[in-house]
Amino acid sequence: MSLKVYNSLTREKVPFTPINAPYVGMYVCGPTVSGESHLGHARPFITFDVVFRYLTHLGYKVRYVRNITDAGHFEEEGREAEDKISSKAVLEKLEPMELVQKYTNLYHWAMDRFNNLRPSIEPTATGHIVEQIEMIKKIITDGYAYEANGSVYFDVEKYNTDFSQKGQPYGILSGRVLEDQIDSTRELDNQEEKRNKSDFALWKKAPPEHIMRWQSPWGEGFPGWHIECSAMSTKYLGEEFDIHGGGMDLQFPHHECEIAQSTVCNHKMPARYWLHNNMITINGKKMGKSYNNVIKLSELFTGTHPMLTQAYHPMTIRFFILQSHYRGTLDFSNEALQASEKALKRLWEAYQWFSKQEALGADVAGNADLDNKTRQLAEEFDVFMNDDLNTAKVLANMFELSSVINSIKDKHIPANALGRETVAYIQKQMHAYLEEIFGLQSEQAADNGKLEGVLQLLIDIRKEAKGRKDFMTSDKIRNELATLGIQLKDEKDGGMSYSIN
RNA sequence: GGUCCUGUGGCCGAGUGGCUAGGCAGAGCUCUGCAAAAGCUUCUACAGCGGUUCGAAUCCGCUCGGGACCUCCA
Numbered sequence: 001m002s003l004k005v006y007n008s009l010t011r012e013k014v015p016f017t018p019i020n021a022p023y024v025g026m027y028v029c030g031p032t033v034s035g036e037s038h039l040g041h042a043r044p045f046i047t048f049d050v051v052f053r054y055l056t057h058l059g060y061k062v063r064y065v066r067n068i069t070d071a072g073h074f075e076e077e078g079r080e081a082e083d084k085i086s087s088k089a090v091l092e093k094l095e096p097m098e099l100v101q102k103y104t105n106l107y108h109w110a111m112d113r114f115n116n117l118r119p120s121i122e123p124t125a126t127g128h129i130v131e132q133i134e135m136i137k138k139i140i141t142d143g144y145a146y147e148a149n150g151s152v153y154f155d156v157e158k159y160n161t162d163f164s165q166k167g168q169p170y171g172i173l174s175g176r177v178l179e180d181q182i183d184s185t186r187e188l189d190n191q192e193e194k195r196n197k198s199d200f201a202l203w204k205k206a207p208p209e210h211i212m213r214w215q216s217p218w219g220e221g222f223p224g225w226h227i228e229c230s231a232m233s234t235k236y237l238g239e240e241f242d243i244h245g246g247g248m249d250l251q252f253p254h255h256e257c258e259i260a261q262s263t264v265c266n267h268k269m270p271a272r273y274w275l276h277n278n279m280i281t282i283n284g285k286k287m288g289k290s291y292n293n294v295i296k297l298s299e300l301f302t303g304t305h306p307m308l309t310q311a312y313h314p315m316t317i318r319f320f321i322l323q324s325h326y327r328g329t330l331d332f333s334n335e336a337l338q339a340s341e342k343a344l345k346r347l348w349e350a351y352q353w354f355s356k357q358e359a360l361g362a363d364v365a366g367n368a369d370l371d372n373k374t375r376q377l378a379e380e381f382d383v384f385m386n387d388d389l390n391t392a393k394v395l396a397n398m399f400e401l402s403s404v405i406n407s408i409k410d411k412h413i414p415a416n417a418l419g420r421e422t423v424a425y426i427q428k429q430m431h432a433y434l435e436e437i438f439g440l441q442s443e444q445a446a447d448n449g450k451l452e453g454v455l456q457l458l459i460d461i462r463k464e465a466k467g468r469k470d471f472m473t474s475d476k477i478r479n480e481l482a483t484l485g486i487q488l489k490d491e492k493d494g495g496m497s498y499s500i501n
Numbered sequence: 502g503g504u505c506c507u508g509u510g511g512c513c514g515a516g517u518g519g520c521u522a523g524g525c526a527g528a529g530c531u532c533u534g535c536a537a538a539a540g541c542u543u544c545u546a547c548a549g550c551g552g553u554u555c556g557a558a559u560c561c562g563c564u565c566g567g568g569a570c571c572u573c574c575a
Contacts, residue, residue, distance in 0.1 A: 029575075037575090044575045174570075175504060225573080247575030252504095254574090277575070278506090284567060288574055323524070324514060329507085329568075336513045339525035346524090349538085392515050396523035406539050410532080413540095471534060478536080489538045497538085 003058065003386045006327060008251065008274040009173055013388055016273065018242050024060040025241035026052065027233040027271065029250055030122070032069040033103035037110055038294035039317070039332065040247075040280045040287040046318055046439075047277045047326045048245045049116040053437050054385060064119040065236045068107075070100040071125035071212060071223055096212050100126075110297045113314040115439045121236050125228040129214045132223045132231045135265055136202045136216075144264045148193040150205030150219040156198040159260050170198075170260055173274060174252035200257050202227050226257035233270060234262060244271035248278055249288075277326045282307075284331065295332070312337050315440055319344040322391040322438055343399075348442070349499065350402035351430055353409055360408070361423035362416035370404065370413070375422045377401050378429040385437070394433060401426060409491075455481075459488070459496045 003016040028048045139145040160170040160178045201224035206213040213220045262270035279286045303311030320340035324330045365371035377397045384393040407413040465473035
């Protein structure tokens with residue numbers, strides 16, 4: 001049984017075989033730090049965090065590279081081609097690097113709250129100007145790029161002609177045919193500099209007002225839209241690496257251009273497996289800047305958005321994303337998040353109780369059918385994950401296990417129904433998947449232990465009051481705590497537990 | 502216009518041709534001093550029309566609807 005992934009390049013599910021096992025190189029397109037991250041951005045970072053964690057779980061030694069685009073890819077709207085970062089810096093009267101730092105910090109903060117592991121390397125575009133210039137020089141030397149007016153463009157036409165013969169036409173990833181693209185009627189800035197409309201910039205001459213600029217053989221300017229990923233992936237993962245990930249909307253043109261650039265320089269396709277996550281939608285429409293329908297992560301965490309009726313914990317959002325398969329669209333709504341919040345709470349409480357049970361299970365399972373069934377549910381975690389990372393199905397199985405766990409807890413199912421080995425196995429699997437692979441964690445992780453002590457004291461007092469049938473006191477404790485957002489629950493066996501909203 | 506994806510019950514979402522996905526919400530019951538939680542039971546489905554097949558949500562065709570990319574975009 002081995003991992004299969006859907007490779008966008010071949011459009012089929014294929015077994016994952018690293019070039020040089022046990023080492024795996026994975027590159028994922030990171031954020032442009034010219035603004036705050038929104039929910040849509042969270043999807044790829046959580047998706048590939050789980051990929052990273054799962055590969056690690058399988059025993060691979062993964063180098064996970066995720067870049068930070070801080071060099072300001074320009075917008076070509078209207079007549080002015082501007083550096084997004086520099087233009088905004090003027091508005092906010094900040095140094096460009098100050099702005100970049102601010103949004104990088106915010107991004108890191110959000111990633112930490114999501115419990116995303118830090119990548120092995122997180123290179124910045126501004127830190128790799130030299131590498132990008134070297135790569136551009138190489139592409140020019142090989143005849144696949146030309147200088148025009150201080151800018152450098154990639155000759156897509158020539159590339160397509162030459163590499164089509166090698167079975168690698170331009171558009172191989174996104175299934176586009178270059179000839180069909182030429183009709184594009186869009187007016188682009190400096191279009192006349194290009195030999196063909198489909199050519200893309202490797203280096204852009206910086207206009208005088210442009211703040212972020214670097215010296216190059218072609219004058220002062222800044223790198224083009226796609227070259228940073230080619231330069232940095234080559235530098236840290238080599239000419240050919242295992243996995244390249246990112247959102248589906250990057251497939252064209254970004255990843256297509258990366259392939260062209262890298263293939264010219266390194267004479268081989270950069271990545272073997274291309275994984276693309278689908279979009280998060282709102283009312284069926286993609287969440288994105290262009291649609292003006294974004295919900296920023298800070299708004300989600302605080303509930304300060306007109307669409308939201310409450311704040312949502314980062315783990316709720318993580319869970320929400322994992323409840324769907326990464327290649328399908330995921331429709332967002334306040335209602336859907338509320339459902340996820342409740343579901344996660346239920347699952348987590350069952351998990352936490354179950355993982356503390358050390359004496360559970362009999363030498364011989366009292367209920368062989370149930371024992372088999374539950375063991376199978378836990379075994380299937382691996383099967384589902386190996387089938388193109390189907391986190392949704394794993395979670396579905398976990399809910400089925402939760403029913404059994406809760407029944408044992410409430411003594412609707414006898415404690416000896418399952419065998420000791422089965423219990424231990426399910427405990428192990430649930431721990432591995434929930435915490436290590438899915439990266440979920442207790443929402444009360446920040447609790448320093450004092451609260452625990454205080455609550456235990458209140459619980460003891462309440463128990464005593466109940467023993468005296470002093471329900472005035474016992475209800476007061478429960479009700480007052482409830483108004484503070486702490487919920488007490490009486491257990492079957494006279495015990496009490498609490499949960500914090 | 503070109504390329505591609507998609508249409509599952511009130512909502513979100515899995516679904517490899519034959520087996521109840523799952524979650525949330527709704528209804529009933531059990532438990533409880535009362536709650537809450539939990540458990541059990543239960544109601545809502547596969548856009549429409551044809552076709553292939555012993556059998557289709559799943560394959561094929563058409564119709565209708567939705568979406569993505571083609572331009573910065575996760």
